[in-house]
Amino acid sequence: MNLGVAAHINAASPGGPRYRSDLTDRQRHSAANGIWLCQIHAKEVDNDEAVFPEHLLRVWKQLAETDAAQELNSAFLQPARAAALRLEHLRRPDYNSPAQRYEDRLVIRVTIRGTVPVRGYFLEVRVPKGLVEQPQNYAHFSRSRSTDDYDFFFRSNGPKEVLYPDHEQDLFTCTVVSSTANPGGLPIRVRFVPEGLPPSESSLTYTPSA
Numbered sequence: 001m002n003l004g005v006a007a008h009i010n011a012a013s014p015g016g017p018r019y020r021s022d023l024t025d026r027q028r029h030s031a032a033n034g035i036w037l038c039q040i041h042a043k044e045v046d047n048d049e050a051v052f053p054e055h056l057l058r059v060w061k062q063l064a065e066t067d068a069a070q071e072l073n074s075a076f077l078q079p080a081r082a083a084a085l086r087l088e089h090l091r092r093p094d095y096n097s098p099a100q101r102y103e104d105r106l107v108i109r110v111t112i113r114g115t116v117p118v119r120g121y122f123l124e125v126r127v128p129k130g131l132v133e134q135p136q137n138y139a140h141f142s143r144s145r146s147t148d149d150y151d152f153f154f155r156s157n158g159p160k161e162v163l164y165p166d167h168e169q170d171l172f173t174c175t176v177v178s179s180t181a182n183p184g185g186l187p188i189r190v191r192f193v194p195e196g197l198p199p200s201e202s203s204l205t206y207t208p209s210a
Contacts, residue, residue, distance in 0.1 A: 005042035009033050009057045017049045018057075035061045055120025056156055059195050108172040110163065110192055110200075118163040120195030123171050125153040127188050131176045138174060150189075163194070 011019040012028045027033060035057055037045065045052040108125065112118050127135075128150060135141045135151040145152040155172060163169060171192075193199040 004036045004038055007035055007037050007042045007045065009035050009054055009061075017046045017052075018054045020054075036064070053156070053159075055195050056122060058120060059122060059193050062196050063193065063199070102178045104176050104178075106172075106174050106176045106188065106204075107170055108190055109168050109170050111168045112163050112165045112194070115165055117165065118194040118197070120157060121163065122154065122156040122193050124191040124193075125155075125172055125188070126150040126190075127153070127174070127176070131178065131188075132174055133177050135174075140172065 008016070008028070009018060010023060010028060010033055011017050013019070014021070023033070045057060106127070108123070110123075125140075129148065132138070132151050135146070135153075136143065138153060140153040140155045142152045142154045145154065153172065153174070157163070172190075176188075187203040187205050189201070189203045191199055191201045
């Protein structure tokens with residue numbers, strides 16, 4: 001029985017996926033540069049470096065190690081809650097609402113706690129179907145991860161983007177629409193996963209502005 005494949009996060013040789021010239025040979029072959037993946041993803045992460053950057057693989061590894069430690073009930077040390085999420089829906093002041101239709105702006109803000117900047121993260125947003133009109137027009141929309149009940153949005157940070165402690169930053173905005181046919185009331189769910197730190201989750205039950 002084959003349970004997985006050991007893979008490099010940063011390639012061991014020049015020209016390989018996510019190769020970093022600043023690492024020593026010892027660092028490239030250390031356990032810290034390894035990740036255990038299934039057969040399918042072990043191949044995919046090396047075939048598409050743009051979709052699977054270094055920071056995303058390190059987040060996956062951290063989540064897997066944290067989940068495993070919790071299942072084993074070990075004394076695995078975790079930092080304090082890494083981030084505070086704030087979800088708001090704001091009435092657009094310039095919007096003249098037709099009868100029985102309401103349009104607001106969903107804003108997801110994050111504040112990093114502690115003293116260490118976050119240099120890698122991803123954000124998952126699940127919005128009930130129908131609240132976002134034409135979700136495919138948003139850059140972070142993921143058709144493959146959307147369901148019959150939810151539209152799924154995924155964002156990871158750019159290579160030079162850093163989140164600094166105690167600085168509130170908007171990570172995601174979109175327009176949400178409700179009407180008598182779709183009055184809202186279902187939860188919008190958000191999950192923020194910073195590299196090397198515990199994830200933060202939050203939800204907001206959307207109701208239209210009066």
